Amino acid sequence: MIGENDIILDKTDLHILRLMQQNARISNADMARELNMAPSGVLERVKKLEQKGVILQYTTRLNPTVLQQKLLAFIFMKAADGPGSNTTSLELAKIPEVQEVHHVAGDDCYLIKVRTYDSASLMQLMRNSFSKIPNILSTRTTIVLETVKEEQQLVIP
Structure with missing residues (x-):
């Protein structure tokens, strides 16, 4: 079985990924014009990149401020279930306001990223959603005052 680390990408694949990103x-x-290829060849390559799991999803990036989701916060959490368990992380991932869930090394178990409308809705999220997850022992919240850079793009060699 080929693992993710075994996928080989050539210069053309990388160029396609740069253009699509x-x-x-x-x-x-x-893309075909940019790559000096036939459109059918580009389509075939894109389909292979999708099948290999290199391209995971096509999304639209929305402006959270326009949607009134003005508060961005990062929350460190300690949980009773150990690092080998996914119970808490799966419960956190179900919450719509939670944008990212990361297992982290150190004193805390998780780092999560959330977006809410304001501090009152953040408090409501903590009271109504996080408090219902039994394994969460403590939280430590950092509220973002200003975002200088936020993007999902990867560096493509």
Whole structure:
């Protein structure tokens, strides 16, 4: 079985990924022109990148402020279930306001990223959602005052 680390990407694959990461709506024809390839060849390569799990999903990035989700916070959590258990992380991942869940090394078990409307809705989230997860022992919240850079793009060699 080939693992994720065994996937080999050539220069053309990497170029396709760069183009698609800059603009996921780029057409096969535009990519083909950029790569000096036939559109059918580009389409075939993109489908293979999807099948291999290199391209995971196509999404639209929305402006959270326009949607009134103005509060961004990072919450460190300690949990009773150990690092080998996924019970708490799966429960956290079900909460719509939770954007990211990370197992972390150190004193805490999890680092989660949440977006809410304001501090009152953050408090409501903590009271109504987090408090219902039995394994959470403590939380430590950091509220973001200003975001200088936030993106999901990866560095493509």
